[in-house]
Amino acid sequence: MAIIEVQDLVKDYGSFRAVDGISFEVGEGEIFGILGPNGAGKTTTVECIEGLRSRDGGSVKVMGLDPERDGAELKQVLGIQLQESRLPDRIRVGEALDLYGSFYRKRSDTDRLIEQLGLGGKRKTPFGKLSGGQQQRLSIALALVGSPRVAVLDELTTGLDPQARRDTWDLIEQVRDSGVTIILVTHFMDEAERLCDRIAVVDSGKLVALDTPAGLTARVSEEQRVRFRPSADFPDALLLDLPEVTRVERSGSHMVVSGGENLLQAVASVLARNHIVAAELRVEQVSLDDAFVALTGKSLQN
Amino acid sequence: MRSLGKLIQIEARLFLRDPMTFIVGLLLPTVVLIGLGAVPALRERSEDIGGQRFIDYFAPSTIVMAVGVIGLTNLPVVLATYREQGVLRRMRATPVAPAQLLLAQLVVNIVASLASALLVIASGRIVYGVPLPQHPLGFLIAFLLGITAVFALGMLVAAVAPTARAATGLSTILFMAAMFFGGVYLPRFMLPDAVANIGAFVPPGVQSLLDAWTGTAPAAIPLVAMAATAIAAGAVAARVFKWE
The missing domain is CATH 3.40.50.300 (P-loop containing nucleotide triphosphate hydrolases)
Structure with a gap:
């Protein structure tokens, strides 16, 4: 009511x-x-x-x-x-x-x-x-x-x-x-x-x-991002082949993998199968902040 | 009613807690009278003032001071500060109208002026034998009309001043004018006749107070002037007063 x-x-x-x-x-x-x-x-x-x-x-x-x-x-x-x-x-x-x-x-x-x-x-x-x-x-x-x-x-x-x-x-x-x-x-x-x-x-x-x-x-995006430092180098295709993954970027020794639901699980199992350890692993989600900027074109913290 | 009582009680405490209002508003007029009376020459009859003692002649001016300090300076500055700091606005967010806070302020300040005036009369009487007002009814009427006119002017300042600083400036000018014409700065027998005559019409009306004190009924026209000032200033204040 x-x-x-x-x-x-x-x-x-x-x-x-x-x-x-x-x-x-x-x-x-x-x-x-x-x-x-x-x-x-x-x-x-x-x-x-x-x-x-x-x-x-x-x-x-x-x-x-x-x-x-x-x-x-x-x-x-x-x-x-x-x-x-x-x-x-x-x-x-x-x-x-x-x-x-x-x-x-x-x-x-x-x-x-x-x-x-x-x-x-x-x-x-x-x-x-x-x-x-x-x-x-x-x-x-x-x-x-x-x-x-x-x-x-x-x-x-x-x-x-x-x-x-x-x-x-x-x-x-x-x-x-x-x-x-x-x-x-x-x-x-x-x-x-x-x-x-x-x-x-x-x-x-x-x-x-x-x-x-x-x-x-x-409403803004369902996208998730996983960022980590791999213990060994490997081709991007290994991850890009996964249906959950939309994008793979490298920044220094880190990889940033973007994708939809269940991204972390999919990435982690592929890495495990290939005996690669993901160090400094972090999952980034769209925050309310990002949503706010997308909705109003403005940032609150100015 | 319960909230008005509480408001009056709290505003009275705040008034007494502020050393400036307490010392200057309540005690200073009496201190000035006692101080002047300590000068022996001022306790002797003088031909300059029609055979009166200066101390008797000056007592009404200290009442002008008591009413002026509280009604022309304290009241408008407190109200303008309340507006500027959002105290009135905060009251608007409660079931009690902020007009009740204004009313509580008026009650507290009027009571304080009365107390200050009574203190002047009582201490003058006890310490220097200044006679009590000889025409009590006339004195009461002159005092009440005078105080009403002064407080209406104080409310007018509170209404038109946009900030507490502006209220302080405006009220200081009015206060000094009232003190000058009220014979506080220079005894009125030393002022030019024209200035002394104007003084009869400047709130709170020192001549009416003096007349009644010495036993003559106060003249009607200055009393009417006080009432007219009170009504005019009060009406304008009520019309233009802003809560925020």
Whole structure:
């Protein structure tokens, strides 16, 4: 059952069309990713879902509510993490959670939330004295403090160190397991791949693809590559004769063999039969990164 | 209501935690009055000011200072900072309207101005025997209208200033003008008559405060001017205020 329905969403900033007819549905309990380069319209799209921006066309329904008309009611069940929003420098972690908790009819267990986000020792620390990563974690806590049914997290792990990112991913999975639907705006491929059930790839205000992470990569290419250093030289034909192999290239002492499904198995058995050992063996697959570049013609890491 | 109460409580703590607002806003006017009163000559009756003691004559100006520091500088700068840092925007993402945060700020700052003014009146009375306002009702009316006009101007600055820096600049200009016409920089008997007369109409209206303090009912026209300023500035502020 769709908990969020977006139909032909349009948003203009003056003469610039930031969102140009985007449609998608998010199912209950799903982690739904919105992926795209900077300025693609990701944040504008979720702001229209959150009711922070008025749309210029199309319809948006979240749990049957219109974010523009039923904003206050919707916000009772919607947890929002914003990019680049701060709190007053002198407010303490505990005070901020207590204050924001008081805004909701149903509040989470703030003590547990503080512990889960690793802020247990920081209750009395003022916001301005927290590190960037701690501020980010507090903003995640504030998004979850009202026991939301839907959480919209914009650039969730920006500014976090690798360990904190992994901890945050675990937390998001726990939150989802408790029945919360999550929309994740991100430009990190590994994050999208690890967390998202489905990903909407957005570019220049348009939806260019909507699929599971595996579906997105498969859509671009099924090709696999095997790279290794052979213990003895042998003619390319040995491998090219295999139906699984499409291409053989040499780079220095390494060979790179490209092909379709079961490539590794086929190559390995031929080599074994010819008593050749494949050293430094590596299998390379099309990554979500490659898929993204193929879909949008842009790279995310710029 | 529960969230408004919480907001007021937190904003009050933040106000007291900031040493600048606490010392300058709450204590400085009283410190200035006590400091000036320590000069013996200023505690003697002077023909320049119609036989009054300077300290009695100057007390309303320290109230102008108390109201001005808080309403014209602290309030708009805090609100512009909240806008710039996305604090107001973050509130919009909750079920509680950010207008409640504005309201909480107004309550905290108005209470702080009242406290600062009461501190001036009480310490002047206790330390130097400055008489309490002799026309209490007139004083109350003049004070409330004056403070409303000042706070409306403060809200107007918060509404039009695009950044916290701009708010600081604008509010400093307004604050200095209010202090000048309010006789804080130079006692008003030393100012040209024209300037002193304008001062009656510049919020919070030092002449009305002085009149009521010494026992005369404050004149109607300056009071009407305060009310008009409050309504005009407040209406424009409400119309142009941006949350982000």
